[in-house]
Amino acid sequence: MIEVDRLVKRFGAVTAVDGLSFTVRPGHVTGFLGPNGAGKTTTMRVILGLDAPTSGAALVKGHRYDSLVRPLHQVGALLDATALHGGRTARAHVLSIAQSNGIGRRRVTEVLRLTGMEAVADRRVKGFSLGMKQRLGIAVALLGDPPVLMFDEPVNGLDTEGIAWIRQFFKALAAGGRTVLVSSHLMSEMAQTADHLVVIGRGRLLTDVPTAQLIESSTRRDVLVRSPRAGELAGLITARGGTVTREDDGGLAVTGLDAPAIGDLAAEHGIAVHALVPRSASLEEAYLDLTGDSVEYRAAHPQEVPSR
Amino acid sequence: MTVTEVPADQAVAVPPLAVRARDVLACEWTKFWSVRSTYWTLLIAVVTPIGLSAIVAAALAHQPAGQPPADPLLPGFASLEYAVLAIGVLGVLAFSTEYSTGLIRTTFAAVPRRRAVLAAKATVTGAVALVTGELVAFISFFVVQAVLGHLGVSLSRPGVPGAVLADGIILFVVAMFGLALGSIIRHTAGGIAALVALIFLPAVLGLLPAPWGGRAGRFALLDAAHQVTALHPATNLFTPALSLLVLLAWPAVALLVAALMITRRDA
Numbered sequence: 222m223i224e225v226d227r228l229v230k231r232f233g234a235v236t237a238v239d240g241l242s243f244t245v246r247p248g249h250v251t252g253f254l255g256p257n258g259a260g261k262t263t264t265m266r267v268i269l270g271l272d273a274p275t276s277g278a279a280l281v282k283g284h285r286y287d288s289l290v291r292p293l294h295q296v297g298a299l300l301d302a303t304a305l306h307g308g309r310t311a312r313a314h315v316l317s318i319a320q321s322n323g324i325g326r327r328r329v330t331e332v333l334r335l336t337g338m339e340a341v342a343d344r345r346v347k348g349f350s351l352g353m354k355q356r357l358g359i360a361v362a363l364l365g366d367p368p369v370l371m372f373d374e375p376v377n378g379l380d381t382e383g384i385a386w387i388r389q390f391f392k393a394l395a396a397g398g399r400t401v402l403v404s405s406h407l408m409s410e411m412a413q414t415a416d417h418l419v420v421i422g423r424g425r426l427l428t429d430v431p432t433a434q435l436i437e438s439s440t441r442r443d444v445l446v447r448s449p450r451a452g453e454l455a456g457l458i459t460a461r462g463g464t465v466t467r468e469d470d471g472g473l474a475v476t477g478l479d480a481p482a483i484g485d486l487a488a489e490h491g492i493a494v495h496a497l498v499p500r501s502a503s504l505e506e507a508y509l510d511l512t513g514d515s516v517e518y519r520a521a522h523p524q525e526v527p528s529r
Numbered sequence: 530m531t532v533t534e535v536p537a538d539q540a541v542a543v544p545p546l547a548v549r550a551r552d553v554l555a556c557e558w559t560k561f562w563s564v565r566s567t568y569w570t571l572l573i574a575v576v577t578p579i580g581l582s583a584i585v586a587a588a589l590a591h592q593p594a595g596q597p598p599a600d601p602l603l604p605g606f607a608s609l610e611y612a613v614l615a616i617g618v619l620g621v622l623a624f625s626t627e628y629s630t631g632l633i634r635t636t637f638a639a640v641p642r643r644r645a646v647l648a649a650k651a652t653v654t655g656a657v658a659l660v661t662g663e664l665v666a667f668i669s670f671f672v673v674q675a676v677l678g679h680l681g682v683s684l685s686r687p688g689v690p691g692a693v694l695a696d697g698i699i700l701f702v703v704a705m706f707g708l709a710l711g712s713i714i715r716h717t718a719g720g721i722a723a724l725v726a727l728i729f730l731p732a733v734l735g736l737l738p739a740p741w742g743g744r745a746g747r748f749a750l751l752d753a754a755h756q757v758t759a760l761h762p763a764t765n766l767f768t769p770a771l772s773l774l775v776l777l778a779w780p781a782v783a784l785l786v787a788a789l790m791i792t793r794r795d796a
Contacts, residue, residue, distance in 0.1 A: 266795070288641075290543050298638055300635075303630075308566070317557075320552055320556040
């Protein structure tokens with residue numbers, strides 16, 4: 222279990238984490254989600270005792286990380302897969318970290334096999350692709366067979382096969398009763414991997430819910446209607462109890478009436494309908510709604526970009 | 530994929546301090562010998578001074594008659610100065626490469642007691658530097674005396690074994706000083722620049738006109754080292770015993786500063 226309690230981390234004038242509290246429970250893959258710069262990596266660094274909190278605390282199984290003895294048996298983490306000495310072989314890298322926690326060569330070979338790195342274990346990591354480095358980092362995280370695992374943006378740089386592999390891997394880890402915290406800035410990724418979501422923006426907690434509940438609560442359902450006599454049809458729909466919102470391109474977004482009802486209504490009055498599309502907001506949109514105000518560097522809306 | 534179930538009780542027995550110290554040492558030992566820079570810097574630190582000492586000795590052996598006889602231990606010491614840079618860089622790299630690659634975060638996550646990491650790195654680098662230093666010092670000594678012939682000294686002469694041993698200690702001192710600088714500065718180029726500046730610039734102070742040359746130079750690392758290793762110590766500097774203290778104070782103070790800073794900064 223990981224507990225983050227009113228955590229604040231300032232770097233000079235910049236507040237990276239601003240009073241953040243959440244708990245990561247065992248048996249779940251918890252997605253730690255937020256736009257770039259939201260404070261995810263900083264939070265993970267504080268959990269690992271690498272950065273000292275300005276105030277508040279982060280505890281692993283009730284203890285401060287720096288009080289853990291042989292911490293690799295308690296927490297496995299992958300923060301930055303490229304943080305390697307390029308001249309070292311994969312095996313020497315993993316072995317050195319293993320030795321620091323009294324873990325033997327047999328386990329080193331085992332984690333290299335588990336992550337599919339056995340064949341390249343004696344090559345220098347300099348030539349590794351980002352995907353191979355991710356696997357190597359995961360091998361290190363697994364060394365102590367820890368009950369708590371943390372991964373910072375682990376799918377970055379992985380190919381499709383690698384992403385599928387890592388999803389299965391996280392689920393298997395959680396199914397075995399482990400606590401798994403995985404950060405990402407991509408909602409679509411987390412929707413398929415995590416059963417619970419902790420969403421942050423600008424260092425603050427935005428929501429802390431089961432993934433299914435977030436989808437449920439934030440899904441917007443409506444019907445897109447296009448018609449050459451849109452104005453007329455809008456009046457009829459409103460009269461029948463529907464709510465109409467005009468979209469920029471002339472389409473009507475209708476709630477309160479479903480697609481068959483709208484189609485029938487149009488037919489009754491002989492109004493041609495060019496499009497009748499039931500829509501549900503994606504999780505991605507739910508996430509954008511949630512984090513819209515907390516994106517650190519916002520790109521101009523396409524329409525705001527001056528034309529030449 | 531096989532992922533084992535988590536045992537209900539994950540209580541890990543706390544191993545004794547000696548076991549934990551051995552673990553961190555094993556980790557740093559593996560790291561030390563698994564990168565090429567170790568072999569290159571050690572090769573330079575061994576070959577350069579031995580080769581140079583033979584050349585310097587040959588020059589001394591053929592100096593014009595009438596000049597006062599030179600210190601027969603000087604060639605060994607003078608050429609060791611060229612190993613100082615290589616071994617100092619070895620020390621700097623022990624920490625600076627971990628900071629520049631970000632590996633230090635993996636290291637500190639595995640060993641949250643950061644001073645244990647500092648101590649283990651210092652032990653591994655220090656032990657290798659000391660063995661290398663003594664090896665170079667004694668090989669150089671025998672090469673130099675062979676070249677000097679009748680101008681040379683024997684190892685059995687009083688004061689000689691101590692001076693040659695002290696030659697070897699210089700490399701240990703510089704490696705420790707470099708290691709501390711790497712930990713404090715966290716940057717390879719910056720660490721090496723600081724190493725060169727702090728070791729070689731104070732030595733220039735010794736060239737100031739008397740009495741300032743001696744007053745300032747006696748605190749310089751290289752002047753103190755020369756004083757410890759010379760058969761006939763200079764009179765305007767500290768005694769050899771005090772100079773040995775000055776020599777050891779350089780890495781001691783730097784390591785102390787490193788130990789104080791290592792827990793205070795975010796990794």
